[in-house]
Amino acid sequence: MTELAFAQSFLSMLGGIPSKITHDHVEDPRRYTVTTPYTLPHHPTLPKKFTRRTCATKAPPESITVTAVSSRNPPLSITLPSPLPVSTTSVLDIKNAISLQTGVPVQKIKLLHQKKPAQDSKTLKDVLAGEGKEQLELGLMIIGGAASVPEQKPPKQEDEMEVDSKEAEPQQQQQQQQQQQPVAAPGQQSGREVLDTEEFWADLKGFLEQRVRDEGVAKEAVERFRLAWRS
Structure with missing residues (x-):
């Protein structure tokens, strides 16, 4: 059979087959061989169901x-x-x-x-x-x-503690004296600088004149105070 004859026979066979199956197509059941369904046999012994064991937790103490x-x-x-x-x-x-x-x-x-x-x-x-x-x-x-970790110093002996306390007492007294002494604020004059000004002695003279009501006695007292301060 030549190639041309084979092609013609193949095309003629395809032409006899419907290209599309209709909605009411029914296949002839006589063409199918009768087959019985196969059922798997039951297992003689089924495996036991696995149960997960949980460890009992102990309650913590108080x-x-x-x-x-x-x-x-x-x-x-x-x-x-x-x-x-x-x-x-x-x-x-x-x-x-x-x-x-x-x-x-x-x-x-x-x-x-x-x-x-x-x-x-x-x-x-x-x-x-x-x-x-x-x-x-x-x-x-x-x-x-x-x-x-900070270093831990060894505890001091009693003699060393007594010496340290004696040395610390003068320093503490000096610090207390410095704290008790008034400190002049920035921009203000100290007590000695105020006593060296003429305004202070003029104010003192006016105060004494008001108290003693005698200008001469007040002037004499101010001069004596001033000489005593300068000496």
Whole structure:
């Protein structure tokens, strides 16, 4: 069969097939082979339903002992006095207590629980999260290291304290005297400068004339006061 004859037969076959199926097209059911539906067999033993087990959480105690430990520089181990109430004590309260004992500012103190930072707003009840512990150990981190911890001076002996108190007494007395002495404001004359002016003595003379009502006696008194002041 040549190519031309094959093309003609193929086109004639396509021409006999309708190009579009009508809306009322019905296929002859006799052309289909009868098939029965296949149903899957049931499994002899069904798997048991998986139930997730939840661990029972213990209620935290009402109070707990808190210890802050720092293994880095500087190594510290601080146990806060007396058990702290769990529901009302916050992480910020613990930082303030540590700051009072060590002298480190609160801003440079960082507390860790299970190697995670503890927020200042959380209480000990939130930090424990169902752990029924009676003692809580927190990680302590000092920002800046040992340089942030102030040096603690050794306590002075009684003899040194007495010497320091004796040396401090004259200084305190001198400071009190300086505070009691009136200080001239900027732009004003001091007391000695006022006594050297003629206006002061003229005012004093006028005051004495009003009191003694005798110009000669007032003038004589002013001259004597002035000579005594200059001498």
